[in-house]
Amino acid sequence: MTEAWPAPHAPSPVDAVVPLPGSKSITARALVLAAIADGPSRLVRPLRARDTDLMAAGLRALGVAIDPEDDDLLVSPAPLRGPAHVDVGLAGTVLRFLPPVAALATGEVTFDGDARMRERPNAGLLNGLRDLGVDIPDTGRGSVPFTVRGTGRVPGGHAVVDASDSSQVLSGLLLAAARFDAGADLELTGGLPSMPHVEMTVTTLREHGVDVTATDRGWRVSPGPIRALDRTIEPDLSNAAPFLAAALVTGGRVTVPDWPAVTTQPGAQLDRLFAAMGAAVERTAAGLTVTGTGSIAPLVADLGEVGELTPVLAALCALADGRSELTGIGHLRGHETDRLQALEEVLTAVGARVRQLPDGLVIEPGPPRPAVLDSYADHRMVHAAAVLGLAIDGVRVTGAGAVTKTLPDFRERWAAMLGSPS
Ligand SMILES: O=C(O)C1=C[C@@H](OP(=O)(O)O)[C@@H](O)[C@H](O)C1
Numbered sequence: 001m002t003e004a005w006p007a008p009h010a011p012s013p014v015d016a017v018v019p020l021p022g023s024k025s026i027t028a029r030a031l032v033l034a035a036i037a038d039g040p041s042r043l044v045r046p047l048r049a050r051d052t053d054l055m056a057a058g059l060r061a062l063g064v065a066i067d068p069e070d071d072d073l074l075v076s077p078a079p080l081r082g083p084a085h086v087d088v089g090l091a092g093t094v095l096r097f098l099p100p101v102a103a104l105a106t107g108e109v110t111f112d113g114d115a116r117m118r119e120r121p122n123a124g125l126l127n128g129l130r131d132l133g134v135d136i137p138d139t140g141r142g143s144v145p146f147t148v149r150g151t152g153r154v155p156g157g158h159a160v161v162d163a164s165d166s167s168q169v170l171s172g173l174l175l176a177a178a179r180f181d182a183g184a185d186l187e188l189t190g191g192l193p194s195m196p197h198v199e200m201t202v203t204t205l206r207e208h209g210v211d212v213t214a215t216d217r218g219w220r221v222s223p224g225p226i227r228a229l230d231r232t233i234e235p236d237l238s239n240a241a242p243f244l245a246a247a248l249v250t251g252g253r254v255t256v257p258d259w260p261a262v263t264t265q266p267g268a269q270l271d272r273l274f275a276a277m278g279a280a281v282e283r284t285a286a287g288l289t290v291t292g293t294g295s296i297a298p299l300v301a302d303l304g305e306v307g308e309l310t311p312v313l314a315a316l317c318a319l320a321d322g323r324s325e326l327t328g329i330g331h332l333r334g335h336e337t338d339r340l341q342a343l344e345e346v347l348t349a350v351g352a353r354v355r356q357l358p359d360g361l362v363i364e365p366g367p368p369r370p371a372v373l374d375s376y377a378d379h380r381m382v383h384a385a386a387v388l389g390l391a392i393d394g395v396r397v398t399g400a401g402a403v404t405k406t407l408p409d410f411r412e413r414w415a416a417m418l419g420s421p422s
């Protein structure tokens with residue numbers, strides 16, 4: 001095992017400009033839509049990280065050409081074919097976005113991933129695809145491993161979809177639906193977390209010329225071509241969270257440049273969330289600037305729309321002036337790790353008192369103490385530990401390599417922000 005990462009302590013306020021690479025979620029959608037479009041597309045500044053590399057590898061396995069050119073990716077659709085194998089790794093986007101694409105291929109496509117992936121919920125997607133006429137033998141488990149028996153076409157039509165465990169189930173079906181014979185009329189049953197990510201899917205589809213409309217029970221996609229489209233990928237605003245949080249912890253100032261004026265990324269809500277925690281947040285031509293005061297106000301918030309921001313916000317709550325309550329995030333138990341359990345363990349280890357709710361966490365700060373924290377193979381738990389380490393001297397993180405999932409050089413960027421060698 002590699003050595004634990006000593007999360008740097010910040011004895012003085014940070015003052016930094018932190019540029020960030022492309023959004024995981026937008027890159028994933030752009031790759032999928034470009035792969036099943038009516039011609040070649042260029043993705044400018046896509047994210048290159050484990051999740052998006054797995055997405056590209058899965059699409060290549062199905063016959064799509066994806067070629068790097070400088071910082072760009074050139075995507076050239078081709079007839080989709082099996083037999084093929086897709087490694088989903090620990091990427092929810094690959095787990096939920098590629099089976100509907102594989103259903104359009106001729107031949108069998110098998111799916112498997114990291115050990116934890118066998119526990120991440122996916123029955124909603126597989127049942128939805130079966131409703132749409134796709135042959136996926138029942139293995140008695142909701143997630144990987146499974147096989148999609150593609151015939152080259154998907155009948156489509158009406159399907160009942162349970163996306164209550166993950167919005168990616170709905171996004172995955174929506175992304176490929178225009179290529180189904182009858183499109184798709186998706187009737188949602190149960191709740192739906194992460195609404196901004198669904199809006200991201202719908203917006204991206206419309207940019208590719210797809211007719212997608214909200215109905216009184218879900219979403220409908222008309223059958224038709226998906227237009228090829230060159231697109232520049234926005235910076236990843238969720239990965240901006242730990243860097244901006246450093247301004248709150250240290251009473252400093254952090255700017256993330258190229259912050260989009262309009263975006264469907266859930267990270268756009270960081271401005272109101274950090275403002276609620278006492279920071280000054282300013283959007284200028286230079287980007288988004290967060291300035292902290294050195295003290296952090298507690299947060300009481302429903303994070304159901306922005307679940308992936310939870311680990312960093314929870315770390316801030318453990319350093320705040322009072323009791324925080326984060327709700328609407330029961331589905332985080334099915335993320336890279338059970339994030340509610342992992343956060344309880346980590347925040348307790350550094351001195352906070354934490355109580356799990358069925359759908360959230362109550363966090364009361366206590367006298368901080370150093371600890372060795374695990375990453376739980378979860379990139380965002382490393383981000384959370386890094387935020388804690390700024391305030392608590394002596395935090396070390398095992399398995400910090402989990403950051404490769406969406407930001408491989410996180411530790412180098414963190415050190416650069418602090419003006420110290422990694
Ligand atoms: O569609 C997407 O790109 C994502 C949707 C969300 O998933 P859940 O709805 O499963 O939380 C989010 O947490 C994940 O990081 C990315």
Ligand SMILES: C=C(OP(=O)(O)O)C(=O)O
Nearest residue numbers: 090091092093308335380
């Ligand atoms: C939940 C996340 O990832 P995934 O796409 O694997 O679901 C995340 O990045 O916070």
